[in-house]
Amino acid sequence: MGRIYLDHAATTPVDPRVLEAMQPFFSEKFGNASSLHSEGTEAAEALEKSRETVAGALGAKPDEVVFTSGGSESDNLAIKGFAYANRKKGNRIVTSAIEHPAVLNTCRYLEKNGFRVTYVPVGRNGIVDLNALEKAVTEETILVSIMHANNEIGTIQPLGKISEIAKRRGVALHTDAVQTFGKIETDADKLGADLLSLSGHKIYGPKGVGALFVRKGTVLEPLIHGGEHEKGLRAGTENVAGIAGLAEATRICAKEMNGEAARETRLRDRLLKGILETPGSWLNGHRTKRLPNNANFSFRHVEGESLVLYLDMKGIAASTGSACSSLKLEPSHVLRAIGLTPEEAHGSLRLTLGRATTAKDIETVLEIIPGEVEKLRKISPMAGMSALEKKRLEKQPHGHGRHGKACD
Ligand SMILES: Cc1ncc(COP(=O)(O)O)c(C=O)c1O
Known part of the structure; x- marks a missing residue:
């Protein structure tokens, strides 16, 4: 593959x-x-x-x-x-x-x-x-x-x-x-x-x-x-x-925009529907007022960076919502601004489609992601944490990713 x-x-x-x-x-x-x-x-x-x-x-x-x-x-x-x-x-x-x-x-x-x-x-x-x-x-x-x-x-x-x-x-x-x-x-x-x-x-x-x-x-x-x-x-x-x-x-x-936007929207919507069947997952951002190629999810008790690495090993290039801050492990300022807790913000995955993305790619991704999420949940320290420990983690200060990796 x-x-x-x-x-x-x-x-x-x-x-x-x-x-x-x-x-x-x-x-x-x-x-x-x-x-x-x-x-x-x-x-x-x-x-x-x-x-x-x-x-x-x-x-x-x-x-x-x-x-x-x-x-x-x-x-x-x-x-x-x-x-x-x-x-x-x-x-x-x-x-x-x-x-x-x-x-x-x-x-x-x-x-x-x-x-x-x-x-x-x-x-x-x-x-x-x-x-x-x-x-x-x-x-x-x-x-x-x-x-x-x-x-x-x-x-x-x-x-x-x-x-x-x-x-x-x-x-x-x-x-x-x-x-x-x-x-x-x-x-x-x-x-x-x-x-x-x-x-x-x-x-x-x-x-x-x-x-x-x-x-x-x-x-x-x-x-x-x-x-x-x-x-x-x-x-x-x-x-x-x-x-x-x-x-x-x-x-x-300019020449291909309309057709391509419609095609990517269809693929993205299929992706949204499929991923959101995973328990403990949700979509970040507006359901319809969003870029045709953008999907951003959170998975409870999953660390986004680990998921990206697991997916990479399966041949899928994805991103967390927080590339800017991943070195400092600070949660994304965007996800924090929409009201996610630091823990929730850490569990994000951004998938952005392009011209080469096919319907088959989306089906492959849909077959792989739930299993990888499950694997990570099994080893997640968050999954076994007490409510008090989680609260403490969620109260950690967050920044604007000024010192982290370059952003996109
Ligand atoms: C919204 C937004 N603004 C600015 C930039 C910076 O663009 P460039 O990488 O061309 O400097 C990016 C991408 O990195 C972006 O996504």
């Missing part, structure tokens, strides 16, 4: 069509896009063609797209860049408790540098509490940053409503769309976003490349100083091969 890769939220394989589109920029089309000669012009043309493609998928204009090194840099440029450029207007940023560390830790950095940040809670289903958001957006607020969909539990936020709240107060909206771009519609106007982050490696493109949509009129302070690349917003010779790959990945997603 071949391996079954169910960790597409972490990263995706590069599509062969993307690889083919990138190839010439490593060899015959090697020019620097800033050079005046023909080689340079060729690279500059490829860059601008790529910008048009990415802008097209966002319903944006090409000059509203800034290429970056990926989702993390886009989030940093959006939040720090906006905060520093607009600090005369106010010093408050509003975000949610379940953002990716690229947003959360950027906000924490700004807190150390004179900004105030409000972390709005989410409900049990992972949807941002809109009343709390409404209250949090005050006169001093300059930016709201709420992710389009969560990388762990897949919950899709009501961005239309969120942008209405921000707009009513004249506040800009940034959204981290790293997990949605290429999977569901991400038209910047429809979402009401002024800033939108995306990444290449989540959409069968290369790693180390991404983009930030910057609505015309939105002022940012650059984070990387140097040449006048990317309209002075991001210095450095452009990664033309990577950008061409991102554009090709975007083009393929």
Whole structure:
């Protein structure tokens, strides 16, 4: 049996069509896009063609797209860049408790540098509490940053409503769309976003490349100083091969998105139904307002990390909901924010489907997982713990995974 890769939220394989589109920029089309000669012009043309493609998928204009090194840099440029450029207007940023560390830790950095940040809670289903958001957006607020969909539990936020709240107060909206771009519609106007982050490696493109949509009129302070690349917003010779790959990945997603989303939703729903027959299991995140490819479960008295290792030995690549904090064994901040106890949060398993996932893969996974869960329960110290011991464990402090492994 071949391996079954169910960790597409972490990263995706590069599509062969993307690889083919990138190839010439490593060899015959090697020019620097800033050079005046023909080689340079060729690279500059490829860059601008790529910008048009990415802008097209966002319903944006090409000059509203800034290429970056990926989702993390886009989030940093959006939040720090906006905060520093607009600090005369106010010093408050509003975000949610379940953002990716690229947003959360950027906000924490700004807190150390004179900004105030409000972390709005989410409900049990992972949807941002809109009343709390409404209250949090005050006169001093300059930016709201709420992710389009969560990388762990897949919950899709009501961005239309969120942008209405921000707009009513004249506040800009940034959204981290790293997990949605290429999977569901991400038209910047429809979402009401002024800033939108995306990444290449989540959409069968290369790693180390991404983009930030910057609505015309939105002022940012650059984070990387140097040449006048990317309209002075991001210095450095452009990664033309990577950008061409991102554009090709975007083009393929735009063409195949609807069919693929429907196919993955069907497979995911079969997975949900099958897994939830396991006693002591439940689904994390919203049942329907979730990414087509995302399933996130908890299994009582099972340690997620151990389950991932057991599944790996059976040929299945999965993830816990808490890749960021697995080294410190801290439970996921997302699962804690939706109300899970530390013990419950430790027992999570994230399965994220992709283009290569078949119905047969899902049936295989459904045959394997219940047995592995059972094996782990048999050796789980939690299963035999007294109520008092469990309470003590559940009271352990939790963090935001700042010191753990890299996150996806
Ligand atoms: C929601 C979200 N934001 C940001 C990132 C960071 O993107 P990148 O890996 O391209 O830096 C990721 C993935 O790691 C993500 O899932």
